[in-house]
Amino acid sequence: MRYIIYGAGGIGSIMGGHLARTGHDVVLIGRTGHVNAINHHGLRLITPTETFVLRVPAVTGPDKVVFTPDDIVCLCMKGQDTEPALKDLKKRIKDVPIICFQNGVRNEEIVSRYFPRVYGAMVRVGAVYLTDGEVVCRRDPPGWYIIGRYPTGTDALLEAVAGELRSAGYLIKTTDDVMPYKWGKLVSNLSNAIDAITGAGWGAESDIDEAVCQEAGSALAKAGVRWISQAQVIEDWPETKNVRAQFHTVAQSSTWQSLARRKGSVEVEFLNGEIVRLAKSVGLEAPLNEKLVLITQEMASHHEPPGKYTPEQLNNLLGIG
DSSP states (O other): OEEEEESTTHHHHHHHHHHHHTTOEEEEEOOHHHHHHHHHHOEEEEOSSOEEEEOOOEESSGGGOOOOTTEEEEEOSOGGGHHHHHHHHHHHOSOOOEEEOOSSSSHHHHHHTTOSOEEEEEEEEOEEEEETTEEEEOOSSOEEEEEEESSSOOOHHHHHHHHHHHHTTOEEEEOSOOHHHHHHHHHHHTHHHHHHHHOOOTTTTHHHHHHHHHHHHHHHHHHTOOOOOHHHHHHHOGGGGGOOOOOOOSOOSHHHHHHHHTOSOOSGGGTHHHHHHHHHHTTOOOHHHHHHHHHHHHHHHTTOOSOSSOHHHHHHHHTOO
């Protein structure tokens, strides 16, 4: 199999790097600056135990890939970039297996409008991408994935991919019901916006985080959405308990990193925004999550770095306490 990593940022470049260094066939599709740096100097993959410089083929779009029947597309871009990317991909190939290595719960639904073979993945990888040509993987092993067909099921291809990702160092579990895991990860990702707005670091805004998650829990319960928390995943999967971050970098969540790169967009609409949409669909409101969406999107549109407000200021803006 050849892995087409479409959206080679932090998660994608780490996955592509680990697959490439363990002998798997990989092509990266990423933004121009990152691709140029990789093609000129190699992909610099920094792990807690070693730094690799890997010669991995990298291109700026699917129009520069000659697809084969053995290809698998691993979507790793942020949710706001999924649909435009699929439109470009569909121009090049009509059918290819696609695995959504993405946060949020809407990417799989979007992909299914364009391609028939869709898989979902719950992602836990400590990735940092701030400098073109370089990614930092905070963990060794690099992280863990729970993968399954969308909307439900497993198959031989999925098991084969699971085996190859294990050979690249990841902890992998397959499931015939992947979306409850992705909903659980979404709940944990609601704090990304808080981290990006305040820049105070994980755990520093626990009161805000608790209130935002309670709001989400009410919407999920009324909508009848089954979700499996990250704490439950770790409890049920003992191997993950010992996989801790060994690099403690200045960079925090992926939303923090998006603001730090000042690219003009963030994924918050596919995280906190998902809770806002779900709440409205069952006659509820989610004002805390809605306000986080507005603040973070405004920061992104003005190319503002993370940390615009202190936790106390954000408390006041949200009307908490």
